[in-house]
Amino acid sequence: MVDKKYLLTSKQMATFVAHGYLRFDEIVPAEMNAAIMQEFEANILRSKPAGTALSQCYESFGLLGEMLLLPQIQGIIHSLVGADPLFDHHYVHVREPRQSGAQYLHSDGIIDLRMDFDIQLMYFPHDITPEMGGTMFVPGTHYRRINENDIARYQNMLGQTQMVCKAGSILALHNGLWHCGRQNRSDQNRYMYKIHLNPAEPQVRLWNTDDLIEYEQPEVIWGGAHHDKNDVRSILCEQEPWFDSASGRLEILNRIRKWRFISGDKSFDARYWMTRLENSPSHYQHN
Numbered sequence: 001m002v003d004k005k006y007l008l009t010s011k012q013m014a015t016f017v018a019h020g021y022l023r024f025d026e027i028v029p030a031e032m033n034a035a036i037m038q039e040f041e042a043n044i045l046r047s048k049p050a051g052t053a054l055s056q057c058y059e060s061f062g063l064l065g066e067m068l069l070l071p072q073i074q075g076i077i078h079s080l081v082g083a084d085p086l087f088d089h090h091y092v093h094v095r096e097p098r099q100s101g102a103q104y105l106h107s108d109g110i111i112d113l114r115m116d117f118d119i120q121l122m123y124f125p126h127d128i129t130p131e132m133g134g135t136m137f138v139p140g141t142h143y144r145r146i147n148e149n150d151i152a153r154y155q156n157m158l159g160q161t162q163m164v165c166k167a168g169s170i171l172a173l174h175n176g177l178w179h180c181g182r183q184n185r186s187d188q189n190r191y192m193y194k195i196h197l198n199p200a201e202p203q204v205r206l207w208n209t210d211d212l213i214e215y216e217q218p219e220v221i222w223g224g225a226h227h228d229k230n231d232v233r234s235i236l237c238e239q240e241p242w243f244d245s246a247s248g249r250l251e252i253l254n255r256i257r258k259w260r261f262i263s264g265d266k267s268f269d270a271r272y273w274m275t276r277l278e279n280s281p282s283h284y285q286h287n
């Protein structure tokens, strides 16, 4: 059982729901990074069949299993996909020095219509400098459901973020987030370990809900001038640089739907978005 102090907060969960990722810098100890790097350089990666409970994988994954069992990483996993998710697949991505090009923008799967969601944890075992490229992703794209490489024609997008970090950093991505490996223009290999996990239990209130505000319903405030700028509602309304007035509205609705799903609060709203769409006097008149 993960100690509650390692679980994500409601604000972190809202950030994940809104932007599709969470970043954790330098959470894996240096000695562990160095030991794992030796395995990567020796091309050692032990695996298990897809669908195996993650609890049945840690031991056979060796050092990577030890890394995944670090309390803070267990807290991330537990909060997003539950205590014992299913192992989907993992891989050590290696980008060689002086590459001539970058990977195309994509999401890792086919169009996924579930409200349940998978996560991908990306682990960076060594420092990633700007010239090494790093994983690039576009925050807030995870509800734009696409089929793998359908977006490959997009070379650059407003708001794209490149993972430049210190060794031992972790990126947790919603499985729908658009991403790619950037061109490695340095003189050394760049390594990134990715593990894909499926939930095995309802993804409802799996995080530390101590900071969760149970809003009185209906409370619908336009503009939010007197709201805490960091509360869940405000986080869910944060804009992405690629939003325009129409797409931004659509994404905020998608975020509200997801927050209802993970909080179990079926009447949750931020500002006056879902409530407007659900206002159907004629329905009540005839039922």
Ligand SMILES: [Fe+2]
Pocket: 106, 107, 108, 179, 180
């Ligand atoms: Fe990918």
